[in-house]
Amino acid sequence: MIKLYQFPISGNSHKVRLLLNLLKLPHEVINVAGAQGEHKSPAFLAMNPFGQVPVLVDGDVVLRDSQAILFYLAQRYGQGQWFPADAVLGAQVMGWLSVAASEVSRGPGALRLHYLFGRPLDVPAAEKLSADLLTVLNQQLAQADWLVGTQTSIADLAVYSYIALAPQARLDLAPYTHVVQWLHRIQALPGYVGMDGMFPA
Ligand SMILES: N[C@@H](CCC(=O)N[C@@H](CS)C(=O)NCC(=O)O)C(=O)O
Known part of the structure; x- marks a missing residue:
């Protein structure tokens, strides 16, 4: 069975959990003991030398990085x-x-x-980066329901988790009305799972 090594509080882990559930793929979630530094243990570093979650194990395949894992699961x-052809x-x-x-990530x-x-x-620099990002997202989502093309893709999921958090x-997401509608569209997908702290709070 597919194994997902994660922290429950990690948005990068959430993206992967979300796609696993949307795809209805049986999987085991393994919570790594971050407070005890388990993600820096030799056993974990053998899976991801960067010592970070998420890591996905699917048979002989061991993958790090949430974006890379989304691509693997999609393909x-x-x-x-x-993922469009x-x-x-x-x-x-x-x-x-x-x-x-x-x-x-930086905002x-x-x-x-x-x-x-x-x-x-x-903080001011991260807030400016976030405002600029939300403005671009809002403009994009004013023209289309999804970030790419006419259907949802891993682009939406990769961006979703930390915007929903x-x-x-x-x-404050209230000024970004198209972003808020997009969050609701993702939350309405069959199989959607969220995590603590997500919009609406
Ligand atoms: N680019 C990586 C970033 C992964 C990442 O930053 N993971 C965090 C949790 S969300 C982590 O494991 N932090 C612990 C550490 O860096 O020591 C991804 O998208 O998966």
Whole structure:
């Protein structure tokens, strides 16, 4: 059975849990003892030398990085639904996966870690980055229901988790009405699972 090594509080882990559930794939969730440093143990570092969750194990396949894992699950189990075959649409999905790893992580993700765990941060810079990101997302979602093409893809899931966790990042989503409608559309997908702290709080 597929195994997902995760922290319950991790938004990057949530993205993977979300796609596993949307695909209705049987899987075992293994909570790594972060407080005890289990993610830096030799056994865990053998799976991910960066010492981070999520890690997915599917038979002989061991994968790190939430974006990479979403791509694997989409390609292997998504029956063409979650990652487009078209080169241009596929490239657009990749563009949003980069945004998830960069702007989303350095903006809303970093603010959340700062407020939950006291992680040092240039708060005004992270707030500016988040506002710019939310403005672009809002413009994009004013024109279409999903980030790429006419159906949901891993682009939506990769960006979703830390935007939905905006309340814990002390970001107000109310001005971004198209983003809020998109969150509701994702939350209405059959098999959707959320996590504590997500919008609506
Ligand atoms: N690019 C990675 C980032 C993973 C990441 O930052 N994981 C966090 C939890 S959300 C973690 O394991 N932090 C512990 C650490 O870095 O020591 C991904 O998308 O999976």
